[in-house]
Amino acid sequence: AQKVTQAQTEISVVEKEDVTLDCVYETRDTTYYLFWYKQPPSGELVFLIRRNSFDEQNEISGRYSWNFQKSTSSFNFTITASQVVDSAVYFCALSERTGNQFYFGTGTSLTVIP
Amino acid sequence: DGGITQSPKYLFRKEGQNVTLSCEQNLNHDAMYWYRQDPGQGLRLIYYSQIVNDFQKGDIAEGYSVSREKKESFPLTVTSAQKNPTAFYLCASLRGLNYGYTFGSGTRLTVV
Numbered sequence: 741a742q743k744v745t746q747a748q749t750e751i752s753v754v755e756k757e758d759v760t761l762d763c764v765y766e767t768r769d770t771t772y773y774l775f776w777y778k779q780p781p782s783g784e785l786v787f788l789i790r791r792n793s794f795d796e797q798n799e800i801s802g803r804y805s806w807n808f809q810k811s812t813s814s815f816n817f818t819i820t821a822s823q824v825v826d827s828a829v830y831f832c833a834l835s836e837r838t839g840n841q842f843y844f845g846t847g848t849s850l851t852v853i854p
Numbered sequence: 855d856g857g858i859t860q861s862p863k864y865l866f867r868k869e870g871q872n873v874t875l876s877c878e879q880n881l882n883h884d885a886m887y888w889y890r891q892d893p894g895q896g897l898r899l900i901y902y903s904q905i906v907n908d909f910q911k912g913d914i915a916e917g918y919s920v921s922r923e924k925k926e927s928f929p930l931t932v933t934s935a936q937k938n939p940t941a942f943y944l945c946a947s948l949r950g951l952n953y954g955y956t957f958g959s960g961t962r963l964t965v966v
Contacts, residue, residue, distance in 0.1 A: 844896040
């Protein structure tokens with residue numbers, strides 16, 4: 741069975757600090773997809789990044805970076821030099837090959853204090 | 855701009871009533887989904903539809919019903935059989951796994 745665990749329920753950082761959001765997943769599939777979404781107070785989930793199980797290359801996009809490690813079943817997300825606008829709930833998600841369902845973690849609420 | 859429109863944004867229902875949440879997309883996506891979000895529980899799948907006139911139950915389908923008569927529309931009915939319907943409901947569509955879901959802005963349903 742697929743499962744996504746985000747152990748950090750809430751995180752608070754001071755503006756300009758770096759912060760890492762943890763995501764650990766479980767799946768028996770050899771082909772799967774991992775995602776991060778951001779949910780600002782408005783409620784709509786915004787897609788941030790996708791990784792498939794064959795692509796362990798880490799990625800940096802501006803202040804965001806992602807560390808995918810199959811050996812530890814982790815897909816962690818780092819925000820560098822955090823800003824107040826980064827305050828939101830962040831969800832990690834896993835999809836099997838068919839895409840019939842995404843399995844979401846319980847989310848990490850990030851508060852960036854000015 | 856293409857996207858998903860959910861309406862209404864806020865909905866109040868009396869106990870024993872059925873209510874229908876609207877979800878419309880102009881992205882030309884085949885697959886559409888309904889998720890329910892409760893505090894501290896993440897998102898849980900209610901129903902999904904891969905093509906018109908076909909839909910499948912998700913993990914928490916009891917007390918809900920859907921239809922998919924048009925590619926653009928995937929309404930969700932919360933029936934009186936749903937014991938605890940107060941929640942935030944999100945509709946999504948999928949272009950492909952390389953792109954992830956596109957979500958609507960959600961409907962917050964409250965039973966009064």
